[in-house]
Amino acid sequence: MKAILTGGAGFIGSHIADDLIDKGAKVLVIDDLSSGDINNLSDSVEFINLNIADYKLSDQLKKFNGDVLIHCAAQASVSHSIDEPSFDAEVNILNGIKLMDYAIESNVNSYVYLNTGGALYGEPEYLPCDEQHPIKPISPYGLSKYTLENYFDILLPASANFISLRLANVYGPRQDPGGEAGVVAIFAQKMLNNENVIIFGDGDQSRDFVYVKDVAAAVILALQSETNGHINIGSGEQTTVTQIFENLSAEIGYQKKPIYKPERKGDVKHIYLNVEKARANLGWTAHMNLQNGLRETVNLLRSNKEVN
Numbered sequence: 001m002k003a004i005l006t007g008g009a010g011f012i013g014s015h016i017a018d019d020l021i022d023k024g025a026k027v028l029v030i031d032d033l034s035s036g037d038i039n040n041l042s043d044s045v046e047f048i049n050l051n052i053a054d055y056k057l058s059d060q061l062k063k064f065n066g067d068v069l070i071h072c073a074a075q076a077s078v079s080h081s082i083d084e085p086s087f088d089a090e091v092n093i094l095n096g097i098k099l100m101d102y103a104i105e106s107n108v109n110s111y112v113y114l115n116t117g118g119a120l121y122g123e124p125e126y127l128p129c130d131e132q133h134p135i136k137p138i139s140p141y142g143l144s145k146y147t148l149e150n151y152f153d154i155l156l157p158a159s160a161n162f163i164s165l166r167l168a169n170v171y172g173p174r175q176d177p178g179g180e181a182g183v184v185a186i187f188a189q190k191m192l193n194n195e196n197v198i199i200f201g202d203g204d205q206s207r208d209f210v211y212v213k214d215v216a217a218a219v220i221l222a223l224q225s226e227t228n229g230h231i232n233i234g235s236g237e238q239t240t241v242t243q244i245f246e247n248l249s250a251e252i253g254y255q256k257k258p259i260y261k262p263e264r265k266g267d268v269k270h271i272y273l274n275v276e277k278a279r280a281n282l283g284w285t286a287h288m289n290l291q292n293g294l295r296e297t298v299n300l301l302r303s304n305k306e307v308n
């Protein structure tokens, strides 16, 4: 397999790159390092530091002659999308369409798109949300990610395979603790530094936390599958932000109470995903339980701290 992977220097993309290399694939990573980190990349990948919309990519993709595209690059922050909706739309929609054009011209025939499942369905009418749940995003990010999914559906040649994976809240090693998404990494880093932890809202908001290596495994299964369509990827379990705070406090030995601030615009109150379709169509389920996943994440942050 020759795989083109956008956003491969980022949190999720770098785990996908590792799995592809393990499977013996030849991997070309396209990343402009706007939020990714070159240190996340293994020496075994070919890397081009480029915006996915750059016209130079057209020739590069033809030269590489890949057969699959995994589109992972994005502006991935809900709150940034509210502050700068036009930037969000440019990266997540317009740049994505250009990339798709280059890939089609270079004869890629299999596409996997990393969509959001957490910011797509809006305030749910029922839980857990399956793929038939009405789409009612309440942030520009949810809307832009959904819009590109539609472009893929409409513009890809009929002969192409296309799977959009609608991901729940992904957590695990390499998530940026300096960002403002990714509550697990942020809380854990603050706790390890014995700094105050801020909870936006009352902490009762719930999410579906899925471990990053389980997500990478879902991408590999999607690439091997003949299935097309939109598939939720999550733990299928509902966990509150307060539970994350308490679990991490116990793991780290953190004693402070959280500081509460008003909830943020664009964040839904409750979401978790029905993942039956992923099981039935891809043979995928999440393997990592939350307790162990939090422990692995903390251990990695601890070892990074010791190195620095």
Ligand SMILES: NC(=O)c1ccc[n+]([C@@H]2O[C@H](COP(=O)([O-])OP(=O)(O)OC[C@H]3O[C@@H](n4cnc5c(N)ncnc54)[C@H](O)[C@@H]3O)[C@@H](O)[C@H]2O)c1
Pocket: 006, 007, 008, 009, 010, 011, 012, 013, 030, 031, 032, 033, 034, 035, 036, 037, 050, 051, 052, 053, 071, 072, 073, 074, 075, 076, 091, 095, 114, 115, 116, 117, 118, 145, 166, 167, 168, 169, 170, 171
């Ligand atoms: N983290 C989550 O919980 C989550 C949940 C649902 C969906 N997703 C989706 O998964 C994907 C990866 O998210 P992540 O959490 O790893 O974010 P990330 O910010 O760590 O990774 C995104 C990567 O894309 C790169 N990038 C951004 N714009 C680019 C551009 N124009 N050209 C080239 N590269 C560019 C960044 O440098 C970065 O390496 C995104 O598409 C995101 O929408 C993430």
